[in-house]
Amino acid sequence: MNLLQSTLNNAFISISRNKLINFLSFGIIAFTLLIFGIFNYLSYSLETFANEFSKNIEAIFYFKDNVEQPEIDLLLKKLKESLLVEDVTFSSRDQAEIAFSRQFPELKYILSEFKTSPFPASIEVKFKQEYNIGTKVISFIEDIEKLSIIESKQVNLDWAQKVMAIKKFISLVGMFLSMILIFVSAFIIFNLIKLNIFYRKEEINIYRLVGATDWYIKIPFIIEGALLGFFGSIMACGLLFITLKLFPAYATFMYNIFKDMISFKNIPLILFLRLLLLGTGIGLLSSYISVRQFLKN
């Protein structure tokens, strides 16, 4: 317990020693994580929007002409077993012809021109109305469409798919920017720890000579890095909360356009948890690398 306490003390002493530098690095880490948080939030909002949009999805898959019944049965079985699917209805070529005749009796004469039904066999799939399955449904539909027995599909998901495309683009841009900024943060923490190691060289030497283990010397620096990341991410969480709450008030016009897509009212807790984990993780990893490089025996 005493060992843990003195290790933590050393880490806090080190942070409090260079207040200005540490405050600046908190700021930079916070800014980095804020950018990450904003993009994450936009991506989350758009996905939620697309999911809402894609509720009550129904898709019709049309089979190719030469498809055998066992192949159709196999697909039907697969669809019925899927957790996403609510109901599946198979419609043979003849059934399709009957349905057409019923729906459009005035056009019935056209069918007499054909020896066999001109309509393809099809299956109609109703997906479950569960929240948040939109993206899964879209990729599920795409997978079915790729099967060799399927000729074409009919599904009204254009809007949702467009929103998902925007979401993907925003995610990519966010990821790219975040990667650069995360690298910058990691580099800052790496160098701060390096500076502290050099600053405390004499002290480290004394610890070694009196019989401190390697980890006793290294752990305070690693904890220091993790704390820098953690405090930076707390700052980022605060800034993100303020940004998301204040943004609508200052940008009414934007808000009106996107108010359905981006809900500023519900900020998911997981987003803050992600920021905390990411910030602490960056601090931990970069300080560990720094310690490995500059605290060799």
Added chain:
Amino acid sequence: MIEFYHVFKQYVKDQYALFDISLSIQKGEFVFLTGASGAGKSTLLKLIFKEELPSKGQILVNSSNINLIPQKELYLLRRDIGIVFQDFKLLANRTVYENVAIPLVVRGEKKSAIDKMVIKVLAQVGLSHRKNYFPTHISGGEQQRVAIARAIVGNPKIVIADEPTGNLDTELSIEVFRIFEKINANGITTIIATHDLHLLNMFPKRTLKLEQGKFTSSTPTGPAEVTL
């Protein structure tokens, strides 16, 4: 306790800091290591606590071959050795008490045990009244006594001092040497590097003299009778 077998130490090619050193120091012995500056005294001491490695030869400390002690287990060797430096090596931002407590803190000792041990050794070196002072607020002699207290607080088997009186006047030096005598009287093997002839003659102990990395004379006990 400490054995050197044909030990060589070379920092630069064709120049030996230590040349073919063999020696044996028994448990509880008090040994002076003497010689002019650059004779190899500090190098020899550093080899004992593995701050340096020999270029050739074998060194046994507490029956362990220091060449074979892995880096991650080095702390175990160091916990058996208390080291005192000429420049004290105290942490300026820690009080006397905190400086002395360092070896116990790094071992994870309980606060009550640390308190007991630190207070005991501070009394031994006559510094109980200075425990809350910072090193910069006490005299050189007191700083050296803090360093000695830090070296013995962990109950080491060996105490090594490299020119412990180099920065002190004669009166304080005698005082410091008397403390080392008391430490040795408790059965702790004590090795002191010094070039202070006056003190060597005042404290008749086994003396090993180094010259350009080689032993030139050795007196078993009694007055050193060495000239530099």
